[in-house]
Amino acid sequence: MRNLPKVLGLIVAATCFASIWTSCEKPATDAHLVATEIDSLKKQASLAYVPGTGEIMNGIVQPHHYKLWLAGHNSNWKLAAYEAGLLNGGFKRIEKYHAGSKTAQAVPMIYPELAAINKAIESKDRDKFDKEFVALTKMCNICHQATGYDFNIILVPGKPAFENQQF
Numbered sequence: 001m002r003n004l005p006k007v008l009g010l011i012v013a014a015t016c017f018a019s020i021w022t023s024c025e026k027p028a029t030d031a032h033l034v035a036t037e038i039d040s041l042k043k044q045a046s047l048a049y050v051p052g053t054g055e056i057m058n059g060i061v062q063p064h065h066y067k068l069w070l071a072g073h074n075s076n077w078k079l080a081a082y083e084a085g086l087l088n089g090g091f092k093r094i095e096k097y098h099a100g101s102k103t104a105q106a107v108p109m110i111y112p113e114l115a116a117i118n119k120a121i122e123s124k125d126r127d128k129f130d131k132e133f134v135a136l137t138k139m140c141n142i143c144h145q146a147t148g149y150d151f152n153i154i155l156v157p158g159k160p161a162f163e164n165q166q167f
């Protein structure tokens with residue numbers, strides 16, 4: 001049979017074509033694309049920056065606690081309300097970025113103190129503000145003790161540290 005090589009060639013070609021065709025079927029391609037996309041997203045997520053608790057304390061909580069004192073103690077109520085909001089935001093970030101951690105679980109202890117500060121600000125009562133600020137600061141330290149950072153002792157500020165801002 002003279003045509004045998006030709007026939008065999010055709011069979012091989014058809015088999016190849018069929019295998020390419022099936023491997024290119026849409027569902028398989030979609031699944032592969034989705035898997036690649038998931039891998040890439042996982043990689044991106046693992047590289048995303050997450051601020052540490054210490055960074056949030058140092059960069060957000062401590063300066064706003066300070067500025068809150070300067071503003072409230074000087075009866076600058078609008079600024080005090082603003083600073084109290086930003087201080088609150090620091091604690092919210094701990095709950096968001098460190099959900100489930102010991103520190104995040106302890107965060108709610110500070111909210112009643114912040115609420116009391118906000119009340120003093122709303123009523124523009126400086127004596128009440130000063131008193132609530134001491135209670136707030138005490139709670140900062142209670143949490144530091146509860147989380148094993150008792151050496152981080154927070155004080156009611158003395159002299160202003162921010163000479164480039166009016167309080």
Ligand code: HEC
Pocket residue numbers: 052053054055057058061062065103104106107108109110136137139140141143144147149152154
């Ligand atoms: C929910 C518990 C909690 C509360 C409430 C809390 N802290 Fe902290 N704080 C921590 C923990 C935990 C650390 C140590 C974090 C670390 O080093 O990773 C810390 C660390 C700090 C530091 C050290 C940062 C540094 O770089 O020296 C400062 C300052 C600080 N807190 C300020 C405050 C102030 C001010 C308040 C109150 C307005 C407060 N914290 C309330 C848990 C708390």
